[in-house]
Amino acid sequence: MLLVAIVFAIFLVIGMPVAFAIGISGMMFFLQHPELPISIPLQITVSTTQNFSLLAVPLFIVAGNLMNRSGITEGLLNLASVLTGRLRGGLAQISIVLSALMGGVSGSAIADAAMQSRMLGQQMIDRGMTKGFAAGVLSFSSLLTPIIPPGIGMILFGTIGSVSIGRLFAGGILPALLLGVAMSLSVWITATKRGYPPERSTRPTAKETITAFRGGIWAILFPVILLVGLRAGIFTPSEIGAVAVLYAVFIGFLIYKRMKVSDFIEALESSLGDVGSVMFLISLSAIFGYGIVFERLPELVASGLGTLTDNVQVVMVLIVLLTIVAGLFVDATVLIIMMTPIVLPVVTRLGGDPVHFGIIFVIAATLGNFTPPVGAAMYTVCSILNVSIKDYIKEGWPLLLAISIVTILLIFVPSIVLYIPNLIFG
Amino acid sequence: STGQALAQEYVLRLNHVHTPAEAYHQGFQKWADRVFERTKGGLKIEVFHSAQLGVEEDIIEQIRMGANVGQNTDAARLGNYVPEIAVLNGPYLVKSFDEAFKLAELPVVQGWIDKLATQHGLKVVCFDFSQGLRHVFTNQPVRNPQDLSGLRIRTPPAPIWQEATRALGAAPTAMAFGEIYPGLQQRAIDGAEVTYANIRPNNLQEVVSHVSETGHILLLNFEVVSTTWFETLPPEFQTALVEECRVAGQETTKVLQAQAETEKAALIEAGMTVVDNVNLEAFRAASEQAYKALNLTDVRDALYKELGR
Amino acid sequence: MKAFYRSLTRLEAILAGFFLIAMICMVLLGGVARMASMPLNWTIDLSTGFFAWAVFLCADIAWRNNTLMSLDLFTERLPSTTRRVLDKINLGIIAVFLCYGVWYGVTLAWASRARSFNGIPGVSYSWVTSSIAVGCTLMLITTLIKFKDARLEHAPPTASVS
Ligand code: NA
Ligand code: NA
Numbered sequence: 001m002l003l004v005a006i007v008f009a010i011f012l013v014i015g016m017p018v019a020f021a022i023g024i025s026g027m028m029f030f031l032q033h034p035e036l037p038i039s040i041p042l043q044i045t046v047s048t049t050q051n052f053s054l055l056a057v058p059l060f061i062v063a064g065n066l067m068n069r070s071g072i073t074e075g076l077l078n079l080a081s082v083l084t085g086r087l088r089g090g091l092a093q094i095s096i097v098l099s100a101l102m103g104g105v106s107g108s109a110i111a112d113a114a115m116q117s118r119m120l121g122q123q124m125i126d127r128g129m130t131k132g133f134a135a136g137v138l139s140f141s142s143l144l145t146p147i148i149p150p151g152i153g154m155i156l157f158g159t160i161g162s163v164s165i166g167r168l169f170a171g172g173i174l175p176a177l178l179l180g181v182a183m184s185l186s187v188w189i190t191a192t193k194r195g196y197p198p199e200r201s202t203r204p205t206a207k208e209t210i211t212a213f214r215g216g217i218w219a220i221l222f223p224v225i226l227l228v229g230l231r232a233g234i235f236t237p238s239e240i241g242a243v244a245v246l247y248a249v250f251i252g253f254l255i256y257k258r259m260k261v262s263d264f265i266e267a268l269e270s271s272l273g274d275v276g277s278v279m280f281l282i283s284l285s286a287i288f289g290y291g292i293v294f295e296r297l298p299e300l301v302a303s304g305l306g307t308l309t310d311n312v313q314v315v316m317v318l319i320v321l322l323t324i325v326a327g328l329f330v331d332a333t334v335l336i337i338m339m340t341p342i343v344l345p346v347v348t349r350l351g352g353d354p355v356h357f358g359i360i361f362v363i364a365a366t367l368g369n370f371t372p373p374v375g376a377a378m379y380t381v382c383s384i385l386n387v388s389i390k391d392y393i394k395e396g397w398p399l400l401l402a403i404s405i406v407t408i409l410l411i412f413v414p415s416i417v418l419y420i421p422n423l424i425f426g
Numbered sequence: 427s428t429g430q431a432l433a434q435e436y437v438l439r440l441n442h443v444h445t446p447a448e449a450y451h452q453g454f455q456k457w458a459d460r461v462f463e464r465t466k467g468g469l470k471i472e473v474f475h476s477a478q479l480g481v482e483e484d485i486i487e488q489i490r491m492g493a494n495v496g497q498n499t500d501a502a503r504l505g506n507y508v509p510e511i512a513v514l515n516g517p518y519l520v521k522s523f524d525e526a527f528k529l530a531e532l533p534v535v536q537g538w539i540d541k542l543a544t545q546h547g548l549k550v551v552c553f554d555f556s557q558g559l560r561h562v563f564t565n566q567p568v569r570n571p572q573d574l575s576g577l578r579i580r581t582p583p584a585p586i587w588q589e590a591t592r593a594l595g596a597a598p599t600a601m602a603f604g605e606i607y608p609g610l611q612q613r614a615i616d617g618a619e620v621t622y623a624n625i626r627p628n629n630l631q632e633v634v635s636h637v638s639e640t641g642h643i644l645l646l647n648f649e650v651v652s653t654t655w656f657e658t659l660p661p662e663f664q665t666a667l668v669e670e671c672r673v674a675g676q677e678t679t680k681v682l683q684a685q686a687e688t689e690k691a692a693l694i695e696a697g698m699t700v701v702d703n704v705n706l707e708a709f710r711a712a713s714e715q716a717y718k719a720l721n722l723t724d725v726r727d728a729l730y731k732e733l734g735r
Numbered sequence: 736m737k738a739f740y741r742s743l744t745r746l747e748a749i750l751a752g753f754f755l756i757a758m759i760c761m762v763l764l765g766g767v768a769r770m771a772s773m774p775l776n777w778t779i780d781l782s783t784g785f786f787a788w789a790v791f792l793c794a795d796i797a798w799r800n801n802t803l804m805s806l807d808l809f810t811e812r813l814p815s816t817t818r819r820v821l822d823k824i825n826l827g828i829i830a831v832f833l834c835y836g837v838w839y840g841v842t843l844a845w846a847s848r849a850r851s852f853n854g855i856p857g858v859s860y861s862w863v864t865s866s867i868a869v870g871c872t873l874m875l876i877t878t879l880i881k882f883k884d885a886r887l888e889h890a891p892p893t894a895s896v897s
Contacts, residue, residue: 013810015821018803020825027835036493037488037491039491039839044480046864052782152604159607159629162445162626165632234614236766241762242759242763268756273793273796276793276802279789279790280797281804294439383802388806389804389806487846578772585851588776599769600779
């Protein structure tokens, strides 16, 4: 695995596209293991595309492109301008709220980040925000999506650790709210310091407000309709992207009546490049992670954790740190599957609550999606907005800091997580 | 020569879809420990839970290419290579566990196993691991095939399974195992057909209220490795691998049988309604259609003949 | 030759777009059918099958349009001659990788011919695996064209290279 990491670093330095750098360096592991068929890397790459829940990613990319041409995005922007009014960086705040709303329907941070990058990214930059800041907000705010129920991370943790999924779902609500508030504060501080212009200088008139609501109603209804459809069992979380596409087409052609067939084709054409750059990278990433699973690296490190201290909170902090480090290279799903059976018993043995720990662990594992050098949500946003990773890191860190502060708070105040589950389930 | 063979270390990486809390994982671990002990460390089995090494079908392909990996699989998937073997996954095929364990000795079954090994590179080490009877878990009682009519029951995505569920009267719905919970919670499906032991580890009691004891499939699992790899092993290692697989498999099956009872009690305790007056005759008669749809009736009858039925 | 390549890329875009739309339709159809209590299980398989093809065709489109991300942290400070050499090294390594992809992609498709496509008996999984072989072939062509273009760019002896 060391060879893989070294080769990967060299490829990144010489400017090789990240997708190829990940795939080719991942190959090194197989060259070191002649007992493994050399076709496995290709097999894994194809298999990634057979994952029904990843299907949401291209679907939401198409949906985002269609929303821009159907008038939904414009309606949303007008409404946002009225609602956030004189708040600096209002559109960045909208991105946080929208991620929370999308969280109720989709469990995929990558899908959410992809759609919103297309819908809001360019608009944020046009309003004077730096590219790095816009990318940071769009990427990190999508952390809310898997934490707000339903989320695949919680289901995985609950299944592997035999923890009540209902309780985990309920446990995610307050932490997600807190994360949203913390990110919102962080955005507000940056926006004020930088002097990002507010959406408008005057208070909106009643008439303006009504018009904005009338124009934006379909944008607000969008997550609501998805939510109703999901709760009514009309579709499943992994099908939701297709419904989003249908919604955008329906509103564009029949309600706003401004979309033409040529708009539809253009939206599809611009989706092709997005899907290619995002999904090719994600499917090749699986090659990179294979060796880590094969050699059980996180398991080896994690199994030693319990012997270090008897303080459950300190152990949780150590696990979170380890998870974040492992998450630099491995996908959140893989991390949860590998580490849950090792770290959960350590925590419960010391008297920790499995639901409390689960929420914290899922947040930490999901963070891997947003951090270099391997992070699917990060690359998704950066490639759609054409932002360099350097700018992303330079401007995204205050959000990472906000998330870290909340995570530490959650570790030391378990009742924030456990309040709602105890209220519902007793 | 034995000394030299022992000096070399063999590693088998065994992949399975179960969680570490389930009896299968512990059963595989026992198999691994005993093989390790018996071969004095010469043959090491590393067990990977939750399909960490990859998708079942992918691993089977890697096995065919000669990789030193193993997979816990079922007759439905092996039916891709030797179609007749899928019959072992058929509804109401055997009457008891004893009958199920006898299958391995039947010449016709041996023929299929040999064909898998020689023509497709898939060496079946044993198939004594059984998860036991599968029942229908829904939010309403099911006594007759008619009660299943129009119900969307999650079923693994293999033809024999789909046809079995269809024959019993339900609408089979292919879905990944992990989607069962949200699917049921949001009523995208109306039920699932699984074993008692599958319920609590996956929290399904939170989203279904009734179990109807149809016992429609006695699920046998197959431990498969590469023929090429298997043949590189010294003979005594081969014997150790096979014999310990059978022992661990039958033990695990018994553990699961006992567990079905305790799990059932725990589920009743948790408020689940057990429907045990299921019209089994009606279901058994209905299941005929599954064999017909897949042209497996003759295969099954040949099997019954050797079983003396 | 150029005209042929242009129509090839056009066809590629049309197919990729078709696969995306077909994916969406299959997912919707599957949901509607399940809602009507008549689940169609092949819709999932068809949609993921189209997914594989869409991904690898789109990957070539992204590669051709230079929208695949790279980290410019270090290269942006280098003189343009050094950068050009590095570009060629990159393209060379990528070409070797894609050759591997083509060759073993075909091998994989051949190996998976017996594996049935879950919900649809009689349909081979090779229809899915061959997507990566085709995708790698297209990307290999793109890489070679990039390599050739890089040489052309280099050829005119304009002295302004500092
Ligand atoms: Na967002
Ligand atoms: Na969610």
